[in-house]
Amino acid sequence: MKILVADDSRVMRQIVIRTLRQAGYDDHDIVEAEDGADALAKVSSEKPDLVLSDWNMPNMTGIECLQAMRASGSAVPFGFVTSEGSPEMREKAASAGALFLIAKPFTAEVFSDALAPVLG
């Protein structure tokens, strides 16, 4: 299984990857993307099983990436990992086709709960 982690912060990508390991997903391949446009390209080239994406990023935001993926016919499972966890943002995320939204700061337990239905 392969997980694509998209965040414009290298530090946050490291924290997300570390938390994935803590949540028990340490045997998955991890691919990193530094913004939404990079993530969109790597969805095609790397064919991940799950995309974990920040919302606010330069070049292309996370939700723009998700909308572009769905418009191109990609049904890859997609979840947000973002500092904005308001009900309004959760509704926007769900409407665009995201499976979940993990709000920063997060714990390994939150990752387990969100990812288990997708990755098992």
Place this chain on the structure above:
Amino acid sequence: MTDSVIDPVDTGERRRRADAAPVITDLIDEATIQSIAEEAWQALVGEEEFLVPLPGDAPDDAVSSWVEIVGPWNGAVVLTVARSTAEELARCLLKEHAPPVLDDEDVEDAMGELANVVGGNVKAVLPGPSVLGLPEIGAAPAAGSPADTCRVDLLWRGQTLTITARGAAGAPHDPSELDPHENEVPL
């Protein structure tokens, strides 16, 4: 004959107050900001990391990171620490991935993410809809009115950490709420 319903002393003040943009102190308090910061620190910096609500010495070489919020309330959430504290925070966030010598990009990235997480959670408490900006680093944005500033002075590992939610300079406010005194410590 009925009494007149026209208030002879209606100056429009009540309507102007209702129309005035909200100030941050009406929307969030210091305890909430501290609670948001403590949660961010324990999740990102380390489980055993605590913030003590005490003012420290103002750093000579302050580094600020912030995110702007645009919506019913306009302003920024700003984190300010000494340069050495910023480097220590970056090492904590990077953990085993921290290089022997940190470069500026790592420190700015770490400080920006801390501002992003604290600011994003402050935004969630404020009335919406609002838009959160991307993290910025450097000299903090100009302070707005003291009445539109919520400041929290904390110590992390004995080092000064100041978090302010500050209205954008020039944002419209009810002039009667302005504090004539300036902030003594520029951040």
